[in-house]
Amino acid sequence: MADAEMAPDQVVAGRYRLLRPLATGGTSQVWLAADEVLHRRVAVRRCGLTMPQARALARIGDPHLLGVLDVLPGDGEPWIVMEYVPARSLWQVVRETGPLEPARAATVGVAVLHALTVMGSAGVPHVDVEPATVLIGDAGRIVLSDVGPPLTGDSADADAVRGSARYRAPERAPGDGSTPPADLWSLGATLFHAVEGRPPIAGETPDPPRRAGRLTAVLEGLLRPDPSERPSPSEVEDALRRVVAPPPPAEEHPPAEAVPPASGRYRWAVLAAVTVIAAAAAGAAAAATTGDDHRAVPRPPAPATPSVRPHQALPRGYAWWNDPAGFRVAVPRGWRHRHDPGGVLALTAPAGLPTLRISRPAGRPPDVLTALTTEESRGRLTAYRRVRIEALPGPSAAVWEFTFQNSAGVVMRGQRRLLITDGHAYALEWRAPAAAWPANLPTVTVVLDSFEPVAGA
Incomplete structure (x- = not known):
């Protein structure tokens, strides 16, 4: 199958109907195609790799690479069928x-x-x-x-x-x-x-x-x-x-003698890629399965007014929220809070989005990755699409990232994180309009990296 033979409406391998060229260079092309078996859009191109390399690429499954869905033998070079990302x-x-x-x-x-x-x-x-x-x-x-x-x-x-x-x-x-x-x-x-x-x-x-x-x-x-x-x-x-996410200026750090040992403290390093990479996990399973857009607008409005513990300084513009449920998290100043039924803490920007929801799920799941996959299988989010589900560095931590459409028809992006530390399970979920996701990444990184249980809670 040579590039010159490819034309709109041609069916490749009995299932991929070519729609239009997506990209071109030299003698090769990438085509947008319709998978007539699974009824989805894909991208088809000659990959310039050997068959063993193409198979190795198909096994990677990384969110920052286009997923390989099929490998088609060709004259000298294989063709690959990839996921289509608008x-x-x-x-x-x-x-x-x-x-x-x-x-x-x-x-x-x-x-x-x-x-x-x-x-x-x-x-x-x-x-x-x-x-x-x-x-x-x-x-x-x-x-x-x-x-x-x-x-x-x-x-x-x-x-x-x-x-x-x-x-x-x-x-x-x-x-x-x-x-x-x-x-x-x-x-x-x-x-x-x-x-x-x-x-x-x-x-x-x-x-x-x-x-x-x-x-x-x-x-x-x-x-x-x-x-x-x-x-x-x-x-x-x-x-x-x-x-x-730059560290705070040196002058804002407390003197070394003021830093007590962080007993039982769990530091969660956030993966960026984008990546990079952001925060998640709903305070209740319903938050990820009903398709509703939970906008945490307090009634009456109340700013986050935390008391800062001396052993960790924050970048300018952030303040600690110390929660009675036994954890603390840094949030931008001016964000509002609300405690929903079931002990879910909802933190929100003044405009209503983004939102962060934190909860302590009942019980302790034996495997956080399996727990998130199970939640996904029960979901009913409108226009849902998985971005990734994967384990995170550190003991018992995993992330589920996805896009969906809220009740107002806005394409949203969420990231749900589940972790177990100090014998307790914690769930965090960050939701924001998908179009604003890249601009939100620095804030997501600061907020999620700051989350920690409070010793003795």
Whole structure:
């Protein structure tokens, strides 16, 4: 099955009816197709990989990579059938709306870095990382696409088609395979474009960024001409996460002698990717299964007025909420609270969204991942779609992320987290309009990373 043979309305492998081209580059194309067996839309393309590599890619199942649904043998190179994610490329986003703020660009960087890491572990190369191959989904999901020869969604724009060379590490010649340090350089060039609105200028002297703010040091490290001088992937991830959610200024930290031991304290490191990556878990199973949009507007309004414990400082603009149920969490100042029946704490922004709901479910599930999967199977959310269900680092913690449509017809995104610590189960759920999800990620990170049981409660 050659590209030249592909045409609208053609049926591939007896089930995938081609609808229209999604992207093109060189001699290859990606097509939007209708799966006539499962009645869903998919993307079909020649992947430029060997069959073993294509099978390895299909086994990855990472939220920052397009899911592989089928592999079709071809002449020399297999074809892959992938999930279809309505999205714009990072290149299109910058062209249409302007450069990204450093924190948002860093969120994109965490997601792409995660995708590159899992691909490397599976032995699958990504030939070119560039703004045209990073997708920003309509629901906020960040995906690294185009495994194999690079494509672009705008074939009429010559700069987009020829862009790959401008994001290729200086040590890589055309046609060379990639290496982890070369991928990091390409990531740096991609993030440079995200904040500057253009790729870095080629040359022996790195092109200094001008709009990168807190991201400047990360870009300078990634774009070092000598591969041996570039930071490691783990160092890059740590630095990007500090840009997404910077620590409080040094002067706001209490003196060392004022920091008591945190007995029984559970620190929950939040995965970003986007990623990156946000918070969840409803206070009651009904919150995730009825399809209602729970807007936590207090009656009467009451601001969160916590008492700050001295052993953890917060970024400016946040305050502690100490709950009688035996936990505390940092929330933006001005957020309101309400205790619903059943002991569910609802915290909400003044505008009504986003919302955070926290509860202590009855009992202690033996496996948090299974518990979330069971909740999903019982759900009745309108236009529900799973983004991911996966375990989180640390003992007994898992996340379920999803999109749905609320009663007003707004596409929402939620993230439900379930964790067990100090012998108690806790459920947290963050809900926000899907269109605002990327902008909410810095707040989500601060809030969820701050959650902890209160010793002795």
